[in-house]
Amino acid sequence: MKQLVVLSGKGGTGKTTLTASLAALLQDAVVVDCDVDAPDLHLLLKPTVLKVKDFYGSKLASIDKDKCIKCGACIRSCRFDAIDDDFNVDQFSCEGCGVCGLVCPANAVSFTQRKAGEIYVSETKYGPMVHALLFPGEENSGKLVTMTRLFANLTAQDRKKSLIIIDGSPGIGCPVISSITNVDYALVITEPTASGIHDFERLMQLVNHFSVKPLVVINKYDINEENTHRIENYCNENDITVLGKIPFDPIVVEAMVQGVPVVEYNVVTPATIAIKDIFQKVTKILEV
Template sequence: MKQLVIISGKGGTGKTTITAAIASMAENAIIADCDVDAPNLHLLLEPEIMETSDFYGMDIAHTDTEKCTGCNICVDNCNFGAINADHSINSCKCEGCGVCEYVCPENAIKMIRNPSGKVFDSMTRYGPMVHAELMIGEEASGKLVTAVKEHALSLARENGSDLVIYDGPPGTGCPVIATITGADLALIVTEPSVSGIHDLERIIQVTDHFGIPAIVCVNKYDINEENTKQIEISCEERGIIVAGKLPYDTIPNKAMIGKKTVIEYSDNGFSESLRDIWRTVSSELDATP
């Protein structure tokens, strides 16, 4: 079983559109949306939710008012100002560090599990999919990404799947690191803008640091062919394969409006370019140990 992660270093590069297209071409695969802060792969694949699981992120402090004597030791030791005047806990400020529970002489404060999101095991027209939703204002998105991956890998083992496809979050932070951990190959989707080139460099540094083999797809390459050439030269110098280039086109938007993948929507040059990219990705996956 191989694990393919599709990442971008920044938002808006077309990563999810390409992920959905790959999902429509792959066989015997599990699909997972690891962008738990702003999931949108489900908009294209329209999964039917089969099972929902609660996700518990960091614990939140809770005060037993009957035990509390108002000594203020907890207030003095809380670095986040999360304890109100009546010694109740402001859950929006609590960081779950547990200091208040540790210092309370009356054992009036306990850390309790706090539901902060949900994980969905679903079925799409292209096979099983795992996705999640982090509640508004909640943290620990990296832990939720890990939960999504655990569900996806469990489904893959149950179904005897050959591949798990992860639609990664943008950026280079904790959720991205959680997504790429254990991956066999990273497909980095970039664009020939100044920010696209900058963030491509950053995400390559991340994949290099964690020893994840990476290849690159340049989306909307023709909006600045000079910058596209710069990306190709940079990748060649690093020994990174450019799996393909996609032109700027209205087809992805039209397909998205129709809740279809690009491959489903039309069979033209754009779709064929995506098929070529998938063939390259498949070849690189087969070559990984």
């Protein structure tokens, strides 16, 4: 089983659009949306949910009023101001750090797991899909990504699929680290803008740190060809493969508004031609 993660140093570079197109062209892979903080791959692939698994993240503190001696140690120690003067815990402010339980002399504080999100195992017209949603205000998104990938591995084994395509989170934070570990290749999408180049270089440092082989796609390359050359020169100097360049194309947005992968849209454009060429190169590298 091989795993390909699609990443971008910043949001809005076309990561999810390309992932959906690859899934539509392959139609024989398990697709995973690991952007659990703001998932949107389902808008293009339109999955039918088959199974739902609850995700429990941080713990929620509660105070036993019968044991509490009202010394106020928990109130003074809580840096999140989650405990009021009547010793009630605000579930939205509590971060589950546990300090109130440590300072309580009466052992009146207990902790319970709270539901922080959901993991979905679904079916699409292109094959199985595993995705998740972290509830607003909750944390431990890296843990949720890890669990989502675990369900994807189990699904791939059960369906006898040889490839997993992962739509990772933008940036270089904890969800990205959880998305990139133990994968075979990282398909990095960037754009020729100042912020795009800056975040692309940061992401490449992360990819190199985890010893993952990078493959680069430059999206909307023709909006600033000077910056495109800068990206290409960076890749040449660091022996990084540039799989292709996708031109700016309004049809991509039009297809997204219609809720379909652009390669499934009934219009042949330079962007779809470039994406299909990238697909051919990816499948050759992955040998699938």
